Amino acid sequence: MFETIPTPAVLVDLDVAQANIEKFQRHADAAGLKLRPHIKTHKLPLVAKRQMAAGAVGITCQKISEARAMISQGGIDDVLLTFNIVGADKVAALKDLSGEVGLTVVADSFDVVDGLAKVFDDPAAPLSVMVECDTGAERCGVVTPEQAVAVASRIDAADGLRFAGLMTYPPVGRRRAVAEWLTTAARACEAAGLQVPLISTGGSPDMWDAEPLDWPTEYRIGTYIYNDRSLVQRGVCDWTDCALTVLATVVSVPTPDRAIIDAGSKVLTSDLLGLAGHGHVLGRPDITIAALSEEHGTLKAGDIDLKVGDRLRIVPNHACVVANMLDHVQLLEGGAPHKAMAVTARGLVW
Amino acid sequence: MFETIPTPAVLVDLDVAQANIEKFQRHADAAGLKLRPHIKTHKLPLVAKRQMAAGAVGITCQKISEARAMISQGGIDDVLLTFNIVGADKVAALKDLSGEVGLTVVADSFDVVDGLAKVFDDPAAPLSVMVECDTGAERCGVVTPEQAVAVASRIDAADGLRFAGLMTYPPVGRRRAVAEWLTTAARACEAAGLQVPLISTGGSPDMWDAEPLDWPTEYRIGTYIYNDRSLVQRGVCDWTDCALTVLATVVSVPTPDRAIIDAGSKVLTSDLLGLAGHGHVLGRPDITIAALSEEHGTLKAGDIDLKVGDRLRIVPNHACVVANMLDHVQLLEGGAPHKAMAVTARGLVW
Numbered sequence: 001m002f003e004t005i006p007t008p009a010v011l012v013d014l015d016v017a018q019a020n021i022e023k024f025q026r027h028a029d030a031a032g033l034k035l036r037p038h039i040k041t042h043k044l045p046l047v048a049k050r051q052m053a054a055g056a057v058g059i060t061c062q063k064i065s066e067a068r069a070m071i072s073q074g075g076i077d078d079v080l081l082t083f084n085i086v087g088a089d090k091v092a093a094l095k096d097l098s099g100e101v102g103l104t105v106v107a108d109s110f111d112v113v114d115g116l117a118k119v120f121d122d123p124a125a126p127l128s129v130m131v132e133c134d135t136g137a138e139r140c141g142v143v144t145p146e147q148a149v150a151v152a153s154r155i156d157a158a159d160g161l162r163f164a165g166l167m168t169y170p171p172v173g174r175r176r177a178v179a180e181w182l183t184t185a186a187r188a189c190e191a192a193g194l195q196v197p198l199i200s201t202g203g204s205p206d207m208w209d210a211e212p213l214d215w216p217t218e219y220r221i222g223t224y225i226y227n228d229r230s231l232v233q234r235g236v237c238d239w240t241d242c243a244l245t246v247l248a249t250v251v252s253v254p255t256p257d258r259a260i261i262d263a264g265s266k267v268l269t270s271d272l273l274g275l276a277g278h279g280h281v282l283g284r285p286d287i288t289i290a291a292l293s294e295e296h297g298t299l300k301a302g303d304i305d306l307k308v309g310d311r312l313r314i315v316p317n318h319a320c321v322v323a324n325m326l327d328h329v330q331l332l333e334g335g336a337p338h339k340a341m342a343v344t345a346r347g348l349v350w
Numbered sequence: 351m352f353e354t355i356p357t358p359a360v361l362v363d364l365d366v367a368q369a370n371i372e373k374f375q376r377h378a379d380a381a382g383l384k385l386r387p388h389i390k391t392h393k394l395p396l397v398a399k400r401q402m403a404a405g406a407v408g409i410t411c412q413k414i415s416e417a418r419a420m421i422s423q424g425g426i427d428d429v430l431l432t433f434n435i436v437g438a439d440k441v442a443a444l445k446d447l448s449g450e451v452g453l454t455v456v457a458d459s460f461d462v463v464d465g466l467a468k469v470f471d472d473p474a475a476p477l478s479v480m481v482e483c484d485t486g487a488e489r490c491g492v493v494t495p496e497q498a499v500a501v502a503s504r505i506d507a508a509d510g511l512r513f514a515g516l517m518t519y520p521p522v523g524r525r526r527a528v529a530e531w532l533t534t535a536a537r538a539c540e541a542a543g544l545q546v547p548l549i550s551t552g553g554s555p556d557m558w559d560a561e562p563l564d565w566p567t568e569y570r571i572g573t574y575i576y577n578d579r580s581l582v583q584r585g586v587c588d589w590t591d592c593a594l595t596v597l598a599t600v601v602s603v604p605t606p607d608r609a610i611i612d613a614g615s616k617v618l619t620s621d622l623l624g625l626a627g628h629g630h631v632l633g634r635p636d637i638t639i640a641a642l643s644e645e646h647g648t649l650k651a652g653d654i655d656l657k658v659g660d661r662l663r664i665v666p667n668h669a670c671v672v673a674n675m676l677d678h679v680q681l682l683e684g685g686a687p688h689k690a691m692a693v694t695a696r697g698l699v700w
Contacts, residue, residue, distance in 0.1 A: 269619065
């Protein structure tokens with residue numbers, strides 16, 4: 001299988017990825033959602049371009065370096081950075097970036113707002129800033145609608161900043177509670193005299209339930225481009241929708257119930273996402289990937305029925321972290337190896 | 351703290367690493383063990399050179415690409431590849447490598463031996479091959495001493511291969527059982543007329559208990575160069591022996607018991623190694639790194655007592671995988687930032 005590709009390799013089937021792009025774009029269009037894919041999953045300008053061509057309003061990035069790569073190599077002109085940008089150096093880098101592209105960032109505290117306001121002080125070219133809201137995921141974000149109003153007011157009061165709406169990274173499976181939280185916060189903002197131009201939410205696990213709120217609504221989505229074992233287990237997609245797989249070779253069959261492959265935690269990663277085992281071997285649902293060391297994976301089955309040199313394709317638990325492990329992915333087109341492509345935005349710091 | 355270094359960053363304190371090199375080299379010398387460090391932990395030619403300068407007999411690599419990087423940039427001339435090399439392309443690459451350096455590989459089956467023998471067929475320049483033994487770790491390796499003899503005989507019978515001894519990746523904390531396994535297998539080889547030139551074992555968790563067997567004995571060790579939280583928890587080292595740390599910035603303090611940093615699973619990784627939490631915050635043993643998403647870490651404490659912009663140093667659970675995540679590490683010397691260095695051998699496939 002794909003004998004010209006040395007293993008371990010991360011394979012990206014472009015046809016499957018394209019179908020994933022189009023399928024969810026249609027869903028978003030029909031629902032009246034603006035779609036803003038998160039490039040953290042693929043980190044490839046080529047794929048970002050395809051997402052934009054299909055109808056996305058812009059992209060989401062988590063890092064300034066990711067945005068830079070997508071702008072310079074992907075021709076992207078609209079970026080939302082869903083990360084508190086903290087520190088004078090980073091805010092200065094953000095300032096540079098803002099001259100090149102339509103840019104929006106988030107903030108969830110006066111500290112972050114004030115750090116931005118120190119550098120962005122031109123009322124003629126304000127930076128768009130959304131208020132990040134913690135609607136239950138317990139990561140970043142203001143924890144009450146009242147705090148959302150306070151941070152929004154702080155943004156509004158800064159000459160060089162513009163309040164651009166509310167953003168959340170929602171908990172999975174709690175769509176109704178999230179909608180209520182955001183609606184309450186948006187109403188409170190409006191009651192305080194602050195227009196809410198946009199609400200931004202997202203997440204692949206709940207993607208098929210995505211629907212607009214009472215304000216222009218944007219949906220951010222990352223994993224959907226590749227899908228993975230965690231999303232199959234949640235019923236969001238099928239194995240045939242998984243565009244990213246790891247190609248591995250069996251290097252040892254020590255016992256009738258065990259085989260060892262040349263893919264370990266440095267390719268498949270240790271992300272479990274609540275699952276047992278480290279991935280799904282396509283065509284062999286009886287196999288458990290029972291353990292990973294750095295460069296070895298241990299496969300178990302009642303009858304392992306593999307021999308040294310056999311090649312397997314594995315759907316990883318979590319595609320977003322696997323795509324980040326190697327310098328190159330191997331693109332497939334028409335089901336056949338196409339070419340290796342550098343994962344442009346991986347391994348960077350900012 | 352280290353304000354010139356953008357976060358998240360992987361810091362490598364060269365003074366601490368040097369002390370770790372020298373301390374275990376002294377132990378190995380005193381015990382009569384040949385030391386062969388595994389470069390998978392650091393992947394830096396600079397550090398491999400230092401290990402050799404301190405008295406190592408050679409290095410261990412897991413991949414052909416790692417060996418190539420160490421040979422070309424580290425001037426290393428003796429390499430053990432502790433991985434079954436499978437596939438015509440890889441064996442051909444191995445052949446190229448064997449012309450440049452003293453090279454030893456492993457095999458645990460007739461399949462692997464026969465694959466090597468197809469390409470290595472020159473009795474005047476035989477490839478050294480050790481038999482990998484599964485002494486309880488249940489990864490690769492023959493599972494009985496009798497199988498070890500069979501694979502050793504197969505190597506010995508191949509014109510272009512030379513039986514170079516026994517190698518194991520031992521289970522932790524079972525030193526005596528491992529020694530018995532290897533001694534039994536070595537005696538059985540000798541009874542079959544096969545000299546056992548060397549036995550190679552290793553592992554950082556049991557490093558201070560390492561001792562030679564009745565044959566020339568080599569000890570392979572990787573994590574000791576940096577150490578990590580897993581080794582501190584096992585009592586192998588102290589926090590001050592940890593040469594690798596992750597520098598992170600607090601980007602949000604949503605509640606009095608929670609703070610969010612800009613280091614997530616794409617730097618700290620999800621490796622737990624049996625521990626609870628995702629790392630140790632130096633100077634703040636009361637903090638638990640309770641959750642990671644890709645670019646965020648969630649810190650919890652009774653009183654988190656941190657503010658946006660604070661910088662923290664984290665000892666990760668598993669240094670070997672963290673060193674593999676970013677393109678560059680930040681070297682420290684004399685406790686101060688020295689320079690950024692590319693992690694030469696990361697992200698490669700072969």
